Amino acid sequence: MMQEAGPEAPSNGTTNQNGVVAGAEGGARDVRAKSATPSSDITAADLVNFQQQQVNISLVSFLIDLFATLLNHFTQQPLEMPVSVAMMTPQVITPQQMQQILQQQVLSPQQLQLLLQQQQALMLQQQQLQDFYKKQQEQLHLQLFQQHGSKQQSKEVSAQQLVFQQQLLQVQQLQQQHLLSLQRQGLLSIQPNQNLPLHSLTQGMIPAELQQLWKEVTGAPVKEENSASNNGHRGLDLTSASPAPPKNPLLNQHPTTNGQYSSHTLKRESSALDDHSHHSHPLYGHGVCKWPGCEAVFEDFQSFLKHLNNEHALDDRSTAQCRVQMQVVQQLELQLAKDKERLQAMMTHLHVKSTEPKPTPQPLNLVSKSVPEASPPLSLPQTPTTPTAPLTPLSQAHSVITPTSLHTVGPIRRRYSDKYNMPISPDIVQNKEFYMNADVRPPFTYASLIRQAILESPEKQLTLNEIYNWFTRMFAYFRRNAATWKNAVRHNLSLHKCFVRVENVKGAVWTVDELEFQKRRPQKISGSPALVKNIQTNLGYGPALSAAFQASMAENNIPLYTTASIGSPTLNSLANAIREEMNGAMDHGNSNGSDSSPGRSPLPAMHHISVKEEPLDPEEHEGPLSLVTTANHSPDFDHHRDYEDDHGNEDML
DNA sequence: GATTTTTTAAACAGAC
């Protein structure tokens, strides 16, 4: 609604963009926390197994990432991959599109309501699983971390390859699962001229291609995954088995029953993939009715049809099952999206780790220069990008299904506000990718966002212009209507006491008075005791230190931290501890106060907010992962970034 | 339903 006046073009060229890593944010946001979706009729035991495997993967992944990073850092020779990242981003149905498809076909508002209720129940179960999973993860992390000093370079590389390969396979599996789920429901019919079929979904992700790709990437023959671990092998089995119809978790909660059930179902489903090509009906395969929870055997297709019409007619039970199936699909979709994201982060990490700030190919012409409003690609019917749906902590995770969600693109706002003391950081980090690409208003207040921007900066201080840049960099939404939100940003900076302006030779920077920020609203910590404890812990560290952790977690590519910060407050603390340890281990020198941006550091004396002389600023020097490392020593790189930022802004405004 | 917070809009002043 705001006039996007030209005068908005900021003169960012003048101000040096501090080295905050925009891109490479390989951030490999965590997928694992939401791992094994309670899909289908896999038994509880199976789920646990699967989760354990994922734990293994993530552990290895973490270690690999860590060491590879170190390796890269010291050798300055990032692994090269002769593969374009773009290749690896097949266009799959976005969650939004999925919702549309599903909703348009079957659901009435009442049904949606029912569905929501069921989801809640389901989510309870999920939560239990996740709790279990987290505990295990925590344990293993601890264990592994104790032996982290003894790895050898060669091992790391090969292990990295392994993990990477597994990631590829995982994504592929998810895609197949997803598709098969759709087919199973009959909600998605496979037709040659439709663009949803399997070969389209897996386009660029065909196993053979993956293998080939992997060979190219590694320059070595592909190791059989089962030789190193059973993850890959198991994963493949899961793939084929995954379409097994889900036991309705609401109707049947006896794991033993499920176990018996699934054990032979899995076998039968194993070749479901190529099966429905014979019979047109996706619910019939291998002589078995594939309706979820059914599995009646039939001699011929006709009797199956008869059965289908009789037993699975449009009644309450069937619709309920259908809803559950939708839920499964949703989960898979989410999982898939996250894993894709993770994969891409990995690829980016391996490919352009320390040179390319933009991980996601963001076409510069996406938002064209002079016509911010005129370009209609952003209009409602189809989202221009294919962002993953924002992953939200449990409570809202499935708001995606609400009827309103289809229309929420613009006006509807639901702020997270600052209920909790560490309000948005985990969420914002988790959904980084999403907000970077989706023209969706982030559900955070300006104050929260500004704070986040500042805390993410290496020195917990930003100029106004740098804050602007952070907004535009991190949120597609803020690439438009600059006059409006910039005004709001300035307004917020002035309005809230928690933002402190610090004079500097070169001007002024803004810092966050953490205590004030906490004060802003009566602290109603309604969350778990763990959360409270965590907050206390953080406060104990002092604002500066806590901020440092926040920022480093946000900026670094190490999945564990992101995982932990999202996964559970307890783990967050753990991550902090680990982080601290690592900082100590990695670089000692703590070379006095040599800034990454010598020119504009405010006078230390003026800091009544203790953001300055903290002993262990991770970015201080040789920050383990971020681009800042390079930026510190390479004027060219600085220039490069300046240019990029200018460029970006020109494009946006 | 009242109160508080947040957002949006806009006027204005000072520095550059």
Added chain:
DNA sequence: CGTCTGTTTAAAAAAT
């Protein structure tokens, strides 16, 4: 003079 930065007021919207 125009732009950027920063402060302030006002009103509407949203959240509590």
